[in-house]
Amino acid sequence: MTHAAGAPGSPPAGRAKLADVAALAGVSVGTASKALNGAGRMRPETRQRVLDAVAELGFRPNQHAQSLHTGRSWTVGLMTTDGIGRFSTPVLLGAEDALGAGKISVLLCDTRGDAIREQHHLRNLVDRRVDGIIVTGRRTDPRPPLTGITGLESVPVVYALSPSTDPADTSVTSDDRGGARLAVEHLLSAGRTRIAHVTGPEHHAAARDRARHGLEHLEGAGFGLSTGRVHFGEWSEAWGRRAADAVLRTAPDTDAFFCGNDQIARGVADTLRERGVTVPEDIAIVGYDNWDTMALASRPPLTTIDMNLAEIGRIAALRLLEAIDEGLAPGAHTVPCRLVVREST
Amino acid sequence: MTHAAGAPGSPPAGRAKLADVAALAGVSVGTASKALNGAGRMRPETRQRVLDAVAELGFRPNQHAQSLHTGRSWTVGLMTTDGIGRFSTPVLLGAEDALGAGKISVLLCDTRGDAIREQHHLRNLVDRRVDGIIVTGRRTDPRPPLTGITGLESVPVVYALSPSTDPADTSVTSDDRGGARLAVEHLLSAGRTRIAHVTGPEHHAAARDRARHGLEHLEGAGFGLSTGRVHFGEWSEAWGRRAADAVLRTAPDTDAFFCGNDQIARGVADTLRERGVTVPEDIAIVGYDNWDTMALASRPPLTTIDMNLAEIGRIAALRLLEAIDEGLAPGAHTVPCRLVVREST
Numbered sequence: 257m258t259h260a261a262g263a264p265g266s267p268p269a270g271r272a273k274l275a276d277v278a279a280l281a282g283v284s285v286g287t288a289s290k291a292l293n294g295a296g297r298m299r300p301e302t303r304q305r306v307l308d309a310v311a312e313l314g315f316r317p318n319q320h321a322q323s324l325h326t327g328r329s330w331t332v333g334l335m336t337t338d339g340i341g342r343f344s345t346p347v348l349l350g351a352e353d354a355l356g357a358g359k360i361s362v363l364l365c366d367t368r369g370d371a372i373r374e375q376h377h378l379r380n381l382v383d384r385r386v387d388g389i390i391v392t393g394r395r396t397d398p399r400p401p402l403t404g405i406t407g408l409e410s411v412p413v414v415y416a417l418s419p420s421t422d423p424a425d426t427s428v429t430s431d432d433r434g435g436a437r438l439a440v441e442h443l444l445s446a447g448r449t450r451i452a453h454v455t456g457p458e459h460h461a462a463a464r465d466r467a468r469h470g471l472e473h474l475e476g477a478g479f480g481l482s483t484g485r486v487h488f489g490e491w492s493e494a495w496g497r498r499a500a501d502a503v504l505r506t507a508p509d510t511d512a513f514f515c516g517n518d519q520i521a522r523g524v525a526d527t528l529r530e531r532g533v534t535v536p537e538d539i540a541i542v543g544y545d546n547w548d549t550m551a552l553a554s555r556p557p558l559t560t561i562d563m564n565l566a567e568i569g570r571i572a573a574l575r576l577l578e579a580i581d582e583g584l585a586p587g588a589h590t591v592p593c594r595l596v597v598r599e600s601t
Numbered sequence: 602m603t604h605a606a607g608a609p610g611s612p613p614a615g616r617a618k619l620a621d622v623a624a625l626a627g628v629s630v631g632t633a634s635k636a637l638n639g640a641g642r643m644r645p646e647t648r649q650r651v652l653d654a655v656a657e658l659g660f661r662p663n664q665h666a667q668s669l670h671t672g673r674s675w676t677v678g679l680m681t682t683d684g685i686g687r688f689s690t691p692v693l694l695g696a697e698d699a700l701g702a703g704k705i706s707v708l709l710c711d712t713r714g715d716a717i718r719e720q721h722h723l724r725n726l727v728d729r730r731v732d733g734i735i736v737t738g739r740r741t742d743p744r745p746p747l748t749g750i751t752g753l754e755s756v757p758v759v760y761a762l763s764p765s766t767d768p769a770d771t772s773v774t775s776d777d778r779g780g781a782r783l784a785v786e787h788l789l790s791a792g793r794t795r796i797a798h799v800t801g802p803e804h805h806a807a808a809r810d811r812a813r814h815g816l817e818h819l820e821g822a823g824f825g826l827s828t829g830r831v832h833f834g835e836w837s838e839a840w841g842r843r844a845a846d847a848v849l850r851t852a853p854d855t856d857a858f859f860c861g862n863d864q865i866a867r868g869v870a871d872t873l874r875e876r877g878v879t880v881p882e883d884i885a886i887v888g889y890d891n892w893d894t895m896a897l898a899s900r901p902p903l904t905t906i907d908m909n910l911a912e913i914g915r916i917a918a919l920r921l922l923e924a925i926d927e928g929l930a931p932g933a934h935t936v937p938c939r940l941v942v943r944e945s946t
Contacts, residue, residue, distance in 0.1 A: 314751055316724070316727075316728050316751075316752075331708075334709065345690055348709070349711055352709055352710075352711050353711070356710065356711070356721075356722065356725075359725065361708045361710075361725055361726075361729060362708065362709045362710075363676075363706045363707065363708060363709070364679065364693070364697055364707045364708070364709040365697075365701065365706075365707075366694055366697050366698070366701070376701075377701065379661070380701075380704065380706055381706075382661075383661050384706060406659060406661075407661075492898070493898040494898070519894075519898070522898075523898075549864075549894070549895075550894075553837070553838040553839070553864070
């Protein structure tokens with residue numbers, strides 16, 4: 257912040273106007289405006305006199321006037337399709353952090369997965385001449401690109417967490433392949449080779465991708481799943497409890513569970529404890545998400561994969577800032593996951 | 602939406618300008634502008650010609666120009682001190698829902714409880730001439746009012762969930778008194794009179810208020826706490842588990858637990874199950890928050906108090922809209938809680 261408004265020694269309350277700055281600097285309002293916008297030619301001393309007057313008066317320009325002048329609104333739309341926000345909230349906050357550190361403000365729009373709300377918000381964002389838009393949602397499944405609003409074609413858009421179905425768009429997503437590999441590698445390195453995989457619904461990309469890549473890595477090391485198949489179900493503790501029972505029955509030599517999320521992993525841990533199985537000595541467990549409420553409350557606390565959601569938001573914001581200045585670099589960018597080791601392995 | 606931009610039959614892509622509208626309507630640009638802003642006197646037929654041209658061309662005005670003209674930015678700042686967002690997210694989304702339905706957009710600022718970030722965001726919001734600000738946080742403890750930025754004194758501010766310490770400010774908070782009363786009344790009406798209360802840290806207003814009001818109501822009905830005192834601790838499952846053990850030891854005739862949040866209640870439920878105590882037959886449990894992940898995953902699912910956080914956000918937004926039009930109505934407004942009955946009672 258270069259202006260001293262509100263600081264000790266600054267003029268009393270009441271906003272200084274550009275005319276006040278011009279009067280104090282002894283220049284016309286037009287010259288003061290040009291000096292502030294860095295536009296037009298003038299002597300350095302003149303520009304400095306205007307800047308000195310700005311500092312002395314604690315003047316802060318009207319950003320609407322600035323926007324008309326520069327054609328930039330210094331705002332970015334953050335659109336989420338996720339009313340609940342478990343996944344999109346950290347992405348939003350990561351983006352807000354990267355954008356808000358500068359002079360860019362973030363316009364929040366929640367579409368709740370509703371196409372009419374999406375169109376309403378998009379129209380509003382285009383009318384406000386946002387410099388760009390970040391779109392995020394709760395699922396990792398690709399989503400159709402934003403469309404249908406005149407003027408949108410000139411606004412750069414970055415998709416975060418939920419990529420666009422159009423490969424010409426710019427998307428920043430989680431590296432589920434690397435995440436599944438980290439989980440399986442960790443279990444293999446601990447000597448576990450009879451691994452069961454319990455996960456969410458098969459129609460969710462997150463469930464399918466983690467299962468496929470986990471299995472690929474396991475087979476690459478010369479092993480298979482202890483139960484011979486992936487257990488698709490729900491993203492819930494109750495499913496984790498039921499599935500663990502089924503695995504203990506059908507493949508009692510299982511020595512590890514890799515679970516599609518932390519809720520499932522917690523349910524597995526509860527069933528194992530109640531069946532007298534010791535975790536991690538008898539059976540190890542790895543979850544996914546590093547949702548601290550779940551992972552830390554689990555008995556024992558869960559080893560898990562962190563998707564770095566805030567980093568996804570931050571990188572989406574940086575891509576968007578690049579796009580605003582230099583144009584969009586199309587394609588998908590993946591953010592690596594990290595393994596968080598706790599007592600369940 | 603009255604404009605037909607992007608709809609079938611509208612003109613091809615490319616934004617219409619005000620000059621295009623004026624030309625089509627056969628008026629000057631100044632007259633077209635006046636017609637759109639509802640300003641100045643003109644014949645109704647003239648205004649209608651301009652509006653017809655707007656519709657035909659799919660013209661949408663530049664909102665920065667509008668803002669300079671009307672002195673309103675049609676934006677509201679939503680400031681949260683809550684980086685994680687368990688509590689502030691529903692408040693934010695409730696406010697966004699109430700504001701976004703109209704033409705008001707929401708500028709999101711996350712201060713992360715950091716005074717320097719708060720000043721940075723406030724300065725930005727004032728520079729953007731926001732029509733008002735909603736402040737929210739994760740705790741129900743009063744917070745100092747926003748201050749320190751020139752120009753802020755003319756911006757209406759509503760505090761949501763975390764009230765302002767200044768009674769002259771406008772705050773919308775949860776009715777913890779009514780919530781505690783609902784919980785205790787529900788247990789009494791089920792014939793439970795030997796109630797233990799396990800809650801969070803005593804330095805949190807939410808813990809103190811729920812304990813005080815719950816006890817008041819219990820004493821008003823002629824009863825006391827089964828253990829003779831409130832069990833202050835942490836907002837965690839681990840604390841709920843430990844506290845339940847202590848209560849079973851020191852007051853084995855306890856027939857119900859009223860817990861300060863759902864995590865504690867879930868911990869209590871786990872300990873009771875593991876000690877062979879049947880819920881709700883032997884001991885009933887009421888939680889607080891209606892955090893569905895916790896309340897539904899608990900065995901059995903929890904009866905709990907819902908603070909209606911989205912409603913707090915919505916009412917804060919409505920108060921702010923009133924304030925923008927008619928000035929602030931100072932004072933604290935509380936939003937009632939509701940009882941959600943599940944299998945733990």
